[in-house]
Amino acid sequence: MLLPIANVLTAEQVAHCRARLESADWADGRITAGHQSAKAKDNAQLPEDSDVARELGAIVLEALSRNSTFFSAALPKRVFPPLFNRYAGGQSFDYHVDNAIRYDRSGGRAEALRTDLSATLFLSAPEEYDGGELVIEDTFGTQSIKLAAGDLVLYPGTSLHKVLPVTRGTRLASFFWIQSMLREDAQRRLMFELDVSIRRLTQSVPEHPALVQLTGVYHNLLRRWAEP
Secondary structure, X not given: OOEEEOOOOOHHHHHHXXXXXXXXXXXXXXXXXXHHHHHHEEOEEOOOOOHHHHHHHHHHHHHHHOOHHHHHHHOEEEEOOOEEEEEEOOOEEEEEOOOOEEEEOOOOOOEEXXXXXXXXXXXXXXXXXXXXXXXXXXXXXXXXXOOOOOOEEEEEOOOEEEEOOEEEOEEEEEEEEEEEOOOXXXXXXXXXXXXXXXXXXXXXXXXXXXXXXXXXXXXXHHHHHOOO
């Protein structure tokens, strides 16, 4: 499932992130790439232990915790601390698949996280740069993604994807991975569609007797499939 989620960050939060990134110390983006990805990757990135990365990452995580669409679609067990990258001057990231396992060292020790889902949170407005589309290939076909600043796209970590060259301006974004309580994308899609249907029915016919039954089906499926 590929899902854009609008307004994860407010305009004020985007402006704050961009101001902090303007004065940050950037490094070669290949610091987090695997052996094969490093051959395809050309961008700048904040080091994971950067004070700015930690500050802005906390803002992103807090925003995600309040976003019901993100929770419904991802059913997150753990979220990797958000990272930040920058593309400019023709930089790009050719086709690759994200590492299946990432190691979160933010707590002082390396903890493994399975990358069931990948996420890109756009911090630059589309009109500020040319190119820079996130191109994702999966069972849903090939999609070219370029969202408003503050919007996020969620997609399976198994997807083949790339960032096209940025030929004008600068593309700023946050990116991170999620280990879901549901390992399979098909299960997550089914649970998301069921949750959306329950919410719509709740709004249109709040006293409908089927609501209790549908909610029960949702939780019984989650009980069957989840790895909490």
